[in-house]
Amino acid sequence: MKINVLFASCILALTSFSAAAQQQRQQILSLQIIDTVAVPVLPETPTFYNHNYVFKARLDSIQKMVPLSYNEHVQKYIDIYSGRKDMMGKMLGLSEYYFPVFEKALKYYNIPEEIKYLPVIESSMNAHAVSRVGATGLWQFMFATAKDYGLNMDNFVDERKDPIQASYAAAAYFKDAYQELGDWLLAIAAYNCGMGNVKRAIIKADSHDFWEIRPYLPQETRNYVPAFIAALYVMKCSGQHQIKSQPTTFVKNTDTIQVSRFVSLPQLATALSIEADALCSLNPAYKKKIVNGTEEEPKRIIIPKVNMAQFAQIYEVLNNTELDVNPKVFLASNDDRRLKKKIVAKPVAAISYHKVTPGQTLSAIADKYQVEVQDLKVWNGLKSSSIVPGQKLKIHNPESSKRKQYAIKG
Structure with missing residues (x-):
C-alpha cells in the first residue's frame, strides 16, 4: 500500500552531529543539564537499622552493567516508591510503550539497558514535563545541552519532547560521560548535576566510588542515584510489592510515516478515527499540532496501524489538504528560567551567624552556605558533627572582600 509517504514499522531517528557540535560536547558536560522533577528530597539517616537482606538479594539478582548497591539511602527510596503503588503502576504501563x-537508542550507543529507568525519576515518563528551571521532556534536557546534542527547538517543534530524538541525545551524553568518568553511577550523577560537580567531588573525596564522593555532591544528586536504583528495583520487582501495571492511552501497534508537507494532526486524527489528543500524545514534539514537513526536511509522524477502509481519508489529509499557516521557521531562544532571574549585587559580611533549627544537620548548613563541614567545625571549635537547636554557628565568608552577585534559581 503506497500513499506517497514512506511507511515503516520503526525508524531509528539518529541525531546527526557536526564536527563543531562534537567538539562542544565536552564543554557542555561540565554544565548542570538536568533538573529532576520527581525525586523527593530526604534527610540523611545517621544510623541504618533496617537492613533488608531480601532487597539486597533481589538487587544482586537483577544487576547487569550498572552497580545496584544496597544501603540505607537506597532503602529509603525503595520504601517511598514501593508505597506509591498507583504511580508505579502507571510507570509500568507507560514503560510498555x-x-x-529507549532501548533502541541506548543499544545504538552501547549504553546499559538499565539507563532506560532514568525517565521514571526524571519526568515520570511525561513527554511534556517541564521543571522549575526549564528542563524539558522525558529526559529533562536543558536548552543549551539539547542544542549541543543535536536537538532542535523552534516555533514548530521542541525535540526535547520527541521520545526518539531525545533518547538518542541522552544516550550520546551517557557515552561521553562514561568515557570521561569510567563508572556508570558517576555518569548518572553527572547527568543530574554536571561533570564539573562530579569531578570536584572526586578530588575532594580522593575516590572514584560514588558512595564515597556522595557527601561532596549537591544534595539533589546525593538523592538522585539512590532514587534511580530504587525505582529500577521497584519496577523490576513490582510483583513482590503488589504493584500492577495500569493501562495507558497509548496505541502500542504503530507505524511511522515521513511527510514532506504541512500536516494537521487533528485532521489526520479524524481520518484515523481516533481522538486528536491520542495522536498528539504519540507526537508530542509538535507545538502547534502541525507537522511542518518539507521536501528538504521531511518530518516523522507516529500513527496507529491503518486499515484499507481509512486509506482514502488518510491520503487526502497527507497529500491534498492545504493549511493556512505561516511556514517560516524561527529558532527558539534559550528557555533556561534561571537566566531570566534578575541578578542582584549585595555586600557580603566577613562573618555571619546561623541559628540551628530543629532537625538541621551540620552537612545541611554547610550546603546552605557553600562551605565545608570541616570548616564549620574549625570556625566553631566543634570536635564532632553534633549540634543542637538554638546553637549559633559562626560562618566565615571568603567573598567578603568584594561584592558578590547572587542569582536566584527558579
Whole structure:
C-alpha cells in the first residue's frame, strides 16, 4: 500500500552531529543539564537499622552493567516508591510503550539497558514535563545541552519532547560521560548535576566510588542515584510489592510515516478515527499540532496501524489538504528560567551567624552556605558533627572582600 509517504514499522531517528557540535560536547558536560522533577528530597539517616537482606538479594539478582548497591539511602527510596503503588503502576504501563524506544537508542550507543529507568525519576515518563528551571521532556534536557546534542527547538517543534530524538541525545551524553568518568553511577550523577560537580567531588573525596564522593555532591544528586536504583528495583520487582501495571492511552501497534508537507494532526486524527489528543500524545514534539514537513526536511509522524477502509481519508489529509499557516521557521531562544532571574549585587559580611533549627544537620548548613563541614567545625571549635537547636554557628565568608552577585534559581 503506497500513499506517497514512506511507511515503516520503526525508524531509528539518529541525531546527526557536526564536527563543531562534537567538539562542544565536552564543554557542555561540565554544565548542570538536568533538573529532576520527581525525586523527593530526604534527610540523611545517621544510623541504618533496617537492613533488608531480601532487597539486597533481589538487587544482586537483577544487576547487569550498572552497580545496584544496597544501603540505607537506597532503602529509603525503595520504601517511598514501593508505597506509591498507583504511580508505579502507571510507570509500568507507560514503560510498555516507551521502553522499546529507549532501548533502541541506548543499544545504538552501547549504553546499559538499565539507563532506560532514568525517565521514571526524571519526568515520570511525561513527554511534556517541564521543571522549575526549564528542563524539558522525558529526559529533562536543558536548552543549551539539547542544542549541543543535536536537538532542535523552534516555533514548530521542541525535540526535547520527541521520545526518539531525545533518547538518542541522552544516550550520546551517557557515552561521553562514561568515557570521561569510567563508572556508570558517576555518569548518572553527572547527568543530574554536571561533570564539573562530579569531578570536584572526586578530588575532594580522593575516590572514584560514588558512595564515597556522595557527601561532596549537591544534595539533589546525593538523592538522585539512590532514587534511580530504587525505582529500577521497584519496577523490576513490582510483583513482590503488589504493584500492577495500569493501562495507558497509548496505541502500542504503530507505524511511522515521513511527510514532506504541512500536516494537521487533528485532521489526520479524524481520518484515523481516533481522538486528536491520542495522536498528539504519540507526537508530542509538535507545538502547534502541525507537522511542518518539507521536501528538504521531511518530518516523522507516529500513527496507529491503518486499515484499507481509512486509506482514502488518510491520503487526502497527507497529500491534498492545504493549511493556512505561516511556514517560516524561527529558532527558539534559550528557555533556561534561571537566566531570566534578575541578578542582584549585595555586600557580603566577613562573618555571619546561623541559628540551628530543629532537625538541621551540620552537612545541611554547610550546603546552605557553600562551605565545608570541616570548616564549620574549625570556625566553631566543634570536635564532632553534633549540634543542637538554638546553637549559633559562626560562618566565615571568603567573598567578603568584594561584592558578590547572587542569582536566584527558579
